[in-house]
Amino acid sequence: MITKIEGKELENSIPIENNRAILKLLCDLISDSYKNNKISLTEDFTDKLIEIFGENNTTFRGEFFNKIWFLEFEGEKYNIFYSKKGTSIEIQNSSESEIHKKTSKIEKFLLELYKIINK
Numbered sequence: 001m002i003t004k005i006e007g008k009e010l011e012n013s014i015p016i017e018n019n020r021a022i023l024k025l026l027c028d029l030i031s032d033s034y035k036n037n038k039i040s041l042t043e044d045f046t047d048k049l050i051e052i053f054g055e056n057n058t059t060f061r062g063e064f065f066n067k068i069w070f071l072e073f074e075g076e077k078y079n080i081f082y083s084k085k086g087t088s089i090e091i092q093n094s095s096e097s098e099i100h101k102k103t104s105k106i107e108k109f110l111l112e113l114y115k116i117i118n119k
Contacts, residue, residue, distance in 0.1 A: 001073070001112075002071050002072070002073045002109070002112055002113060002116065003071065003072050003073075004053040004054060004057075004069065004070065004071055004072075005057070005070040005071065005072050005077060006057075006070075007057060007070060008057055008058045009058075010058060010060060010068060010079070011070075011077065011079070011092040011093060012092065012093055013078075013079045013090035013091055013092045013093070013094075014090055014091060014094060014095070014096065014099070015088060015089070015090050016078075016089050016090060016091055016099065016106050016110075017089075018096060018099060019099050019100060019103055019106070021103050021107070022099075022103060022106055022107060022110070025107050025110060025111075026041060026042065026110065029041055029110065029111075029114050030042060033118075038114075038118045039117050039118055041087065041089065041110060041113065041114055041117075042086050042087055043086060043087065044082065044086070044087065045082075045087065045117050046067060046082050048117040049069055049080065049082075049117075052116060052117070053069055053071065056068055056069050056082075057069055057070045060081075065083060066081045066082065066083045067081070067082045067083075068080065068081050068082075070092075071113075073105075073108070073109040073112065074105055074108065074109070076091060076092075076094075076102065076105055076106070076109065077091070077092040077093070078090065078091055078092065078109065079091075079092060089110070089113075091106065
């Protein structure tokens with residue numbers, strides 16, 4: 001079960017797309033979303049995030065204003081960033097090499113998130 005983590009402090013995180021298997025899964029889910037008229041994990045699904053998890057934890061000003069939700073799934077913590085450029089998913093407090101070790105956990109998180117935003 002995916003849960004929202006309370007707090008406002010942005011933890012260090014890195015993009016999950018840096019892993020080939022995860023990138024392939026995201027591409028497959030994008031394809032599925034287009035074929036079946038579903039919401040993609042890369043598009044704007046802030047309304048669904050608000051509906052499911054409540055308001056974003058914080059807003060970060062970079063190139064754009066980013067709304068950020070802190071989520072947890074099976075002991076791993078994720079930052080979900082949304083800006084006008086789209087949605088980005090990052091894993092907290094992990095290195096590139098750790099992402100490769102956590103591939104199956106990250107894939108399970110993505111599949112669960114995809115499922116709940118498309119209910």
